Amino acid sequence: MNSYEKKELKHAVNTMECKRLLTARQKNYGDTLNITHHATVPIKAGDDSYGLLNVAAPRKEHFEKDELYILETAAFQxxxxxxxxxxxxxxKKQQExxxxxxxxxxxVTAASIQRGSNVSIIQKALREVFQWEDVQIVTEHQKNFTDEVCAVPFHYGETKGLLCWPRSSKSAEEKKTLESLAPGIAMMLEDYRLQLLKEEAAKISxxxxxxxxxxxxxxxxxxxMSLHxxxxxxxxxxxxxxEPLVEVKKLVHEALQEMKALIWQLRPEGLDKGLGHVIASYGETLGIDVKIYxxxxxxxxxxIQEAFLRIGQEALNNISKHVSVKKAEVRFSSKNTRAVIEIKDDGEGIPSRVMKDQQGxxxxxxxxxxxxxxxxxxxxxxxxxxxxxxxxxxTGGKL
Ligand SMILES: Nc1ncnc2c1ncn2[C@@H]1O[C@H](COP(=O)(O)OP(=O)(O)OP(=O)(O)O)[C@@H](O)[C@H]1O
Ligand SMILES: [Mg+2]
Incomplete structure (x- = not known):
């Protein structure tokens, strides 16, 4: 036997008198077969323990060194x-x-053939395949999780998020699997984001x-027609x-105005001169003094340009409709790879009931x-x- 095992042998001991056997005898729990003493041998393999082996025989009060050695060997086996x-x-679990x-x-691939995989497709597959009802994908700006969860962060390109599950609900192997899924999920979500952006750009074109x-x-x-x-x-x-000619002229004029508005909705004029330019002239039509940064x-x-333009327009519409001070500041900036628009007014502020749950x-x-x-x-x-x-x-790139 090598020295490691000899070291282990020290742990096999004679128990002088077993308390539990004594109690069993005193309280008459049943036949103890004249057993009063036993040897206690730890069941070990390497550094791992698997419990204790108690060995006893009727009327045997002491185990010799050789016997303990044999017991130790058996416990090791x-x-x-x-x-x-x-x-x-x-x-087996890992293979599964x-x-x-x-x-x-x-x-996920089968469900995403047309558009790529979004959060709900990925999450649905996690539920169906792994039966993980409690695993959640949380993206950067959703902060609806608590300390009760474990989370693996993931990021790819512009996509950042967390894969979360309730603390102590997963085995070590499951945790390892979840960790290994995170980078793939990030890549899928980034592909999906880029695909949406491409589709949106195609629609705008x-x-x-x-x-x-x-x-x-x-x-x-x-x-x-109006000239004629x-x-x-x-x-x-x-x-x-x-009279009919005056009417026709009026109708043609109206049709031209409608057409102009429609064309502007479809393609805001002056976008090539920058968003600031377009928003400032929109503010002018509403009678708002707009300062552009x-x-x-x-x-x-x-x-992004299209979305910011529509957001800017609606914010100015709101100032025109709901604010007494007809002034606004519109600021465009960039933060690393993110484009930002801010529209500020010094008006009455939005009523708290609207802020809570009554946004229009x-x-x-x-x-x-x-x-x-x-x-x-x-x-x-x-x-x-x-x-x-x-x-x-x-924006998908450095600015
Ligand atoms: N800049 C602002 N200052 C003060 N109140 C505002 C401002 N913007 C919005 N509000 C308030 O918030 C409410 C909701 O605005 P929202 O733009 O969603 O709807 P709306 O302007 O009332 O109608 P619409 O659907 O036509 O835009 C408004 O009715 C108004 O009370
Ligand atoms: Mg509004």
């Missing part, structure tokens, strides 16, 4: 067998988790094309036609626009202290 069983069990990991990957077409066709036709109507009016000598915004992805369509749409771009949206406002609308979106 038992310990080693238990360790092997435990390792085999672990290995690896199989589920592959199944999860296949399930299509709207711009439609705006150009309308401008060059219907708009030009209406314009020439004016000409007809000038030449007309028939009293009966006078600009930075070059022309390089920002189209979907305008404020809700601003929030949804940022969610779509995986951005961040916040309103800072208190009655009497004015309002700041803040929106931030990842």
């Amino acid at each position: 038992i310990g080693t067998a238990m360790k092997r069983l435990e390792a085999a069990d672990k290995e 988790l690896d199989r589920k990991k592959r199944e999860w990957m296949e399930s 299509e709207r711009h094309r439609l705006a150009r077409d309308l401008h060059d066709s219907v708009n030009q036709l209406l314009f020439s 109507t004016a000409g007809l009016q000038a030449m007309n000598k028939d009293e009966r036609l006078q 600009d930075k070059r915004t022309e390089e920002w992805p189209l979907p 369509f305008g404020l809700q749409t601003m929030k949804q626009r940022m969610e779509l771009l995986d951005g961040f949206f916040a309103i800072h406002s208190e009655p009497g202290t004015g309002t700041i609308i803040y929106a931030e979106a990842p």
